[in-house]
Amino acid sequence: MxxxxxxxxxxxxxxxxxxxxxxxxxxxxxxxxxxxxxxxxxxxxxxxxxxxxxxxxxxxxxxxxxxxxxxxxxxxxxxxxxxxxEKDVQELARHIAKERSRREIQPVIKVLNEISSIKDDNTTKTKELIKQTKALHDLAETADTMLHKIVNQEQNWITKSLLKLIK
Amino acid sequence: MxxxxxxxxxxxxxxxxxxxxxxxxxxxxxxxxxxxxxxxxxxxxxxxxxxxxxxxxxxxxxxxxxxxxxxxxxxxxxxxxxxxxEKDVQELARHIAKERSRREIQPVIKVLNEISSIKDDNTTKTKELIKQTKALHDLAETADTMLHKIVNQEQNWITKSLLKLIK
DNA sequence: ATAAACTTTCAATAATTTCTGAAAGTTTAA
DNA sequence: TTAAACTTTCAGAAATTATTGAAAGTTTAT
The missing domain is CATH 1.10.10.10 (Winged helix-like DNA-binding domain superfamily/Winged helix DNA-binding domain)
Incomplete structure (x- = not known):
């Protein structure tokens, strides 16, 4: 080629x-x-x-x-x-992650939070809606936080130690 | 509401x-x-x-x-x-990550690998292409591996310790 | 001020993606 | 078997998204 x-x-x-x-x-x-x-x-x-x-x-x-x-x-x-x-892949990833989070993930987390906070009327379906949207909310928040932390670090200390720990 | x-x-x-x-x-x-x-x-x-x-x-x-x-x-x-x-958010995330990786990320990693392996003819532009696609390849591979490891663990031991480490 | 060099905007069009609905296909019950 | 109950497929229609190109806008040099 x-x-x-x-x-x-x-x-x-x-x-x-x-x-x-x-x-x-x-x-x-x-x-x-x-x-x-x-x-x-x-x-x-x-x-x-x-x-x-x-x-x-x-x-x-x-x-x-x-x-x-x-x-x-x-x-x-x-x-x-x-x-x-931006020529540095690390910086590039940082920008993209940050923007997608800000524009797309954060608003969804906000909505999930609103929905999971509706008044529990003790019906099965309401309980299920609250439970499931809460679980999604927590997952989204954790994932989003992790992504930020990982991608924001000026590489080499945290990422490397993370990788070691995970691999 | x-x-x-x-x-x-x-x-x-x-x-x-x-x-x-x-x-x-x-x-x-x-x-x-x-x-x-x-x-x-x-x-x-x-x-x-x-x-x-x-x-x-x-x-x-x-x-x-x-x-x-x-x-x-x-x-x-x-x-x-x-x-x-699938009702469990963790499992859900696992499936989605796995599938998007398999269908979309892995093929791109393969292409990036091919491209970054072209013969270096010692022109500036070829060197730049190789350098940049190699950097992207490595980033994609690292990110993909991390995602898999994180998402595949049956929660609570690795993720929790990770979170502690990162936060 | 004017005009050349350049960039942005946006209505019209093209391309792509999604959706419908009905015909064809499949399964089950009797 | 047959027929009712149900699901899949797919050609055409609708909706959405991307693209063009030319007019309007902006900047710079003289």
Whole structure:
């Protein structure tokens, strides 16, 4: 496998994985492209490389910036904007975990908490609803907390000791 | 908030969360419904409750069964089939993690491994591709392994000690 | 101020995914 | 067997989501 083929395979695989996990394909592919690029890319570069429109590129770059994993890079003497992504996988994972938690998990935990706090009228079905949503709430909270702790540590002390402990 | 409202809120929240994470809404809602139901439900029950068609119900039940989180329950004297979901959140999480890993993460790890193993032709861009896909590969493998270990333990010894260690 | 260079926005369209409903298939009871 | 009770399948319809492209907006240089 040569460079070009490998590159295309990486970008397309990343796009598919994104789709599977509820992330827009173009967004995932732009990030993938930047991730393996040796220097910042302009909008033109990205459009050209991924064969997508200007509008699509602009919209998805903005989203990636909102997610905190892509940033604008001003190149002196150049009029147009250039973009780079976080190159460190650890940092990348941290950002993504943090954002998905904030946008998607936290609100669900809140709802589960509300639901599991309804007044128990002593019917079987109400008891079951309370019991099950409470269990889900606790699981979600534990998982979310663990994820944060693991992913936030500046690697190497806690993660390594964790891994040792688990393996 | 009364029972009915709480139930609807739970089902609809679960459906939305599913959608956000690449899981079909009907599939997530059927699972949610079974999860808080005190007894097994028939296809009719589910169609009625969620206001979805027979075809949709049948297809998504089959998917849930394929995922290993719903099972058929034969009730003696009854002609039709009844369904239940795994009621234990820990087991539920285990199944889902296992399946998503097997179907989605493992194949990506394999691809990343292939890509990061291409011949280094000593150009900057090839070096970068190899370096970055290798980093991603290692991260994915570590995360996947950790997830499995955590989720597979029959709770309470390792997870609790882990939590203590992390918190 | 003007115009060139560039980016964003958004209505229209395309692509994809989900859902329906009825026909075909299967199982069970008599 | 036959027929009723039930489930699956799948072509077409509906709903949702992604994408385009051009007009509007912004910035910079002169």
């Amino acid at each position: 040569q460079y070009q083929e490998a590159k295309e395979k990486f970008i397309s695989t990343w796009g598919s994985l994104g789709t599977l996990w509820g992330i827009n394909k173009a967004m995932a592919q732009i990030q993938a492209l930047l991730f393996i690029s040796t220097e910042p890319l302009s909008m033109e570069d990205i459009m050209e490389e991924l064969k997508i429109s200007r509008g699509n590129t602009s919209t998805n770059l903005r989203q990636l910036i909102d997610w905190g994993i892509v940033s604008k890079k001003l190149i002196t003497g150049e009029r147009k904007e250039y973009f780079t992504t | 009364q029972y009915q409202e709480a139930k609807e809120k739970f089902i609809s929240t679960w459906g939305s969360l599913g959608t956000l994470w690449g899981i079909n809404k009907a599939m997530a809602q059927i699972q949610a419904l079974l999860f808080i139901s005190t007894e097994p439900l028939s296809m009719e029950d589910i169609m009625e409750e969620l206001k979805i068609s027979r075809g949709n119900t049948s297809t998504n039940l089959r998917q849930l069964i394929d995922w290993g989180i719903v099972s058929k329950k034969l009730i003696t004297g009854e002609r039709k089939e009844y369904f239940t979901t």
